[in-house]
Amino acid sequence: SYELTQPPSVSVSPGQTARITCSGDALPKQYAYWYQQKPAQAPVLVIYKDTERPSGIPDRFSGSTSGTAVTLIITGVQAEDEADYFCQSADTSGTYRRLFGGGTKLTVL
């Protein structure tokens, strides 16, 4: 069945740029969303419609898309950005369902 694939982990030093990819065959046809989740907290939407940033989200968070992959980009990473990040999209090939990628643990060294 259709899946969204993310790397399990990404590590960067403070001030560097982190890129987290999410791959899925239907991503050219369905929008992707990105959520940040810190320990013992609820997820927070950081990117919607592939590249849009909700109000209140720092502008160091951005999104890009290319073919069957979308990428969350965090420019000038800060210690507080250490978290799990999940992409999310939709599968309309059969019964409609939303789905999440497996998640990526971002470690700030």
Place this chain on the structure above:
Amino acid sequence: QVQLQQWGAGLVKPSETLSLTCAVYGGSLSNYYWSWIRRPPGKGLEWLGDINYTGATNDNPSLKSRVTISLDTSKNQFSLRLSSVTAADTAVYYCARGRGDTGMDVWGPGTTVTVSS
């Protein structure tokens, strides 16, 4: 500022039904969809299903029809029932609000549910 408050039993016995409710404060149920998502220990997020303001539902086929989501417009609440639970259903359960193409922008704080005898 819309807020979601959720509650339900934190301990459920195997084979029984898990029940959770999410109340919407500071906003209306109209023009949104209302989702349930969970995160088992050591694993990622899993979408369980959602309901829109007309009462139309979608649910995750992998849960084999164990999910029921309902809406109570008089109380501005929506609920989740998950039947025939096993230890694999142990997780933190979240309710969330979504709209069209703008994603799930408001989340409840989460409820920890443990399935154990």
